[in-house]
Amino acid sequence: MPPIEDIYIILTAILVSSSCALLGSFLILRKMAMVGDAISHAVLPGIVIAFLVSGSRDSTTMLLGAGLIGILTTFLIEFLHAKARLQTDASIGVTFTWLFAIGVVMITFFAGQVDLDQDCVLYGEIAYVPLDNIVTDNGTIIGPRALYILGFVLLIVVAFITLSFKELFLTTFDPGYARTIGISTALWHYLLMGAVSATTVASFESVGAILVVALLIGPPATAYLLTDDFRRMLLLAVGIGVIDSILGFILAVWLDGSIAGGIAIITGITFLLALLFSPVHGILRRKLISRDTKSDQVAAEQKV
Amino acid sequence: MSSLIDFLSLQDPNIRYVVLGVILLTATSALVGCFSFLNKKALIGDAISHAVLPGICLAFILSGSRNPFFLVIGAFATGWLSTYVVDVITHRSRIKEDTAIGLVLSVFFGIGIFMLTVIQKSGNASQSGLDHFLFGQAASMVGQDLMVFSTVAIILVVMVILLFKEFTLIAFDRNFAQAIGLPVHLIQTILTSLIVLAVVIGIQAVGVVLMAAILITPAAAARFWTHNIRTMIVLASIFGAVSGVSGAYISYVAPAMPTGPWIVIVISVIAFVSFFLAPRRGVISRMLRQRTFRRTINEENILKAFYQLGEESREFRTKRLPEEILTRRSMDTVSLHKILKRLKRQGYLINSGNSWELTEEGLAKAQRVVRVHRLWELYLTTKLNIAPDHVHDDADTIEHFLTPDLEAELERVLNYPKVDPHKSEIPYDRT
Numbered sequence: 001m002p003p004i005e006d007i008y009i010i011l012t013a014i015l016v017s018s019s020c021a022l023l024g025s026f027l028i029l030r031k032m033a034m035v036g037d038a039i040s041h042a043v044l045p046g047i048v049i050a051f052l053v054s055g056s057r058d059s060t061t062m063l064l065g066a067g068l069i070g071i072l073t074t075f076l077i078e079f080l081h082a083k084a085r086l087q088t089d090a091s092i093g094v095t096f097t098w099l100f101a102i103g104v105v106m107i108t109f110f111a112g113q114v115d116l117d118q119d120c121v122l123y124g125e126i127a128y129v130p131l132d133n134i135v136t137d138n139g140t141i142i143g144p145r146a147l148y149i150l151g152f153v154l155l156i157v158v159a160f161i162t163l164s165f166k167e168l169f170l171t172t173f174d175p176g177y178a179r180t181i182g183i184s185t186a187l188w189h190y191l192l193m194g195a196v197s198a199t200t201v202a203s204f205e206s207v208g209a210i211l212v213v214a215l216l217i218g219p220p221a222t223a224y225l226l227t228d229d230f231r232r233m234l235l236l237a238v239g240i241g242v243i244d245s246i247l248g249f250i251l252a253v254w255l256d257g258s259i260a261g262g263i264a265i266i267t268g269i270t271f272l273l274a275l276l277f278s279p280v281h282g283i284l285r286r287k288l289i290s291r292d293t294k295s296d297q298v299a300a301e302q303k304v
Numbered sequence: 305m306s307s308l309i310d311f312l313s314l315q316d317p318n319i320r321y322v323v324l325g326v327i328l329l330t331a332t333s334a335l336v337g338c339f340s341f342l343n344k345k346a347l348i349g350d351a352i353s354h355a356v357l358p359g360i361c362l363a364f365i366l367s368g369s370r371n372p373f374f375l376v377i378g379a380f381a382t383g384w385l386s387t388y389v390v391d392v393i394t395h396r397s398r399i400k401e402d403t404a405i406g407l408v409l410s411v412f413f414g415i416g417i418f419m420l421t422v423i424q425k426s427g428n429a430s431q432s433g434l435d436h437f438l439f440g441q442a443a444s445m446v447g448q449d450l451m452v453f454s455t456v457a458i459i460l461v462v463m464v465i466l467l468f469k470e471f472t473l474i475a476f477d478r479n480f481a482q483a484i485g486l487p488v489h490l491i492q493t494i495l496t497s498l499i500v501l502a503v504v505i506g507i508q509a510v511g512v513v514l515m516a517a518i519l520i521t522p523a524a525a526a527r528f529w530t531h532n533i534r535t536m537i538v539l540a541s542i543f544g545a546v547s548g549v550s551g552a553y554i555s556y557v558a559p560a561m562p563t564g565p566w567i568v569i570v571i572s573v574i575a576f577v578s579f580f581l582a583p584r585r586g587v588i589s590r591m592l593r594q595r596t597f598r599r600t601i602n603e604e605n606i607l608k609a610f611y612q613l614g615e616e617s618r619e620f621r622t623k624r625l626p627e628e629i630l631t632r633r634s635m636d637t638v639s640l641h642k643i644l645k646r647l648k649r650q651g652y653l654i655n656s657g658n659s660w661e662l663t664e665e666g667l668a669k670a671q672r673v674v675r676v677h678r679l680w681e682l683y684l685t686t687k688l689n690i691a692p693d694h695v696h697d698d699a700d701t702i703e704h705f706l707t708p709d710l711e712a713e714l715e716r717v718l719n720y721p722k723v724d725p726h727k728s729e730i731p732y733d734r735t
Contacts, residue, residue: 028403098568101564218411261417275397
């Protein structure tokens, strides 16, 4: 039986990876993986502002503030693309670096009042999760704060996706049809981005911006190589995210390295395995098929 | 003010190193970034800059020192590897490029962070400088760094000058480049190497996350001012250099302020100013142009309404009330009044109180709009065999845009016709 701290850490990672896997699946199919990356960096000034307003790491203010900044980021990217006719990749790049730079400067400027540092923003410190517990009025410790926040976020994400599955599905795969039957693509676009921002912020302190990106993109991309059925892809992505979290933790403990880094490494390895050996879309499978068709052609030509 | 003079006089050797180093880094990144931008690969720089971290750690572990030469080689190796992996994933699987970039950048960076923590925990004394790569260290540049950076910068500039034509060609028309027998693949590889090199030295100024900004933002800003690629490159480099110097100055005046983020804020401000204020391509100039178009169209439509009323009563130059116009063209009274006033200012209408009359010029212009409309309808029905009831909307649009040359050509082709497909008379100048 591992110590309770380790279980808390693994649970935190599992909660983050599940929320990320669900939302990330929509992102990569909407060709918006880099928008997810952009949001995860751009929420930084939102976090600092929320910090200044509430004076603490009050989670509700932060989630709201970040949700708004995330939507603002998406809006800015769209605006530069549509109104200034800037190509999409450049509008993403310009927007998120600008907001991140503002965030870093704000952290330096309000160094006395904001208990944040830029290293933690980038790669977080999941190992500290068990240190920050919720204590009830009569002094009982009921578990780490991060665990409750992330559990709450996962609940919201699951509810959001199950309740509006049809809308999200249609706006992702057939926006034209969705519009004709009266579903607003813009509305669902911004709602999804709001959810991504909230998840990013909730995961920020514990796992950092980079692991959020790895978990948003890695498990869904792996699942995408393994199945053609979207519902199955969602479930697979969650499963892969959970496995990556556990194995990543074990790797980090074994080599005494960063846990976030360890999980990112395992995410990369599982993707690589799927890329090479997936029975449906793996590189080897494709090679075999093209060799088969070639030898079939040769055989057919010989018969003639 | 005196601090600015102190700063710009470059008396202090430390300031000299920092300023020269920062200019070199930002200007050359902007230079190479232009091609990354024009190839629509703006975000690959983001992947490379994150992927550089494991290379730096690896070089440190293998060489056991912070010698910038080894670190640059290690960074170059993994930076290059990341672009190769992105290529393989996009070409060999159903994964899209943006997904591949995001995956590669986060996984490579994760590996880098993992190695960094392992190095830190192993307690190696000289490791303390490695995390400078995360956030840049522009303010602490020394002579040795400057040597390495300027060598790399010179290589970059010389290569871009030598291969300028080839890089331009593959950015704008890759198929043509292939067709005339250029080694497209080789040129692309060289360009990628230059981008990796620019990133490797650039992250020393602004750090991993913000590297993408000094690569693409100057190019994106410069693109709004010019259509000429040479001008664009020079402009982007100047923008880069200006932001570099400004960032260095800000952290010179306020030493607590980080240089890298300020460089990025300055270059972003330059970019946003360009997006909005640039002539022709800027948002504001585009909006003004659209407004002018809209106004012309509205004004011509009102003149047309006057003419149509005139046709009905066989009296073109008579006083008309706004209510009469509204029977021809439905809109709200306020906008109608604005348009009428604009037409009066231009000399097409005169009024006494609330009744309006076409002037000679106004009648000629109204007549021309109607003539073009009917000529176009006739052209569509007789030459393109479109049914007469399908041509009105198209003619409604073209009547505002057809040039006098085309109008004359239409008249000639249709042999100066008398009536349009709906048997309405085509009016000609009575001169």
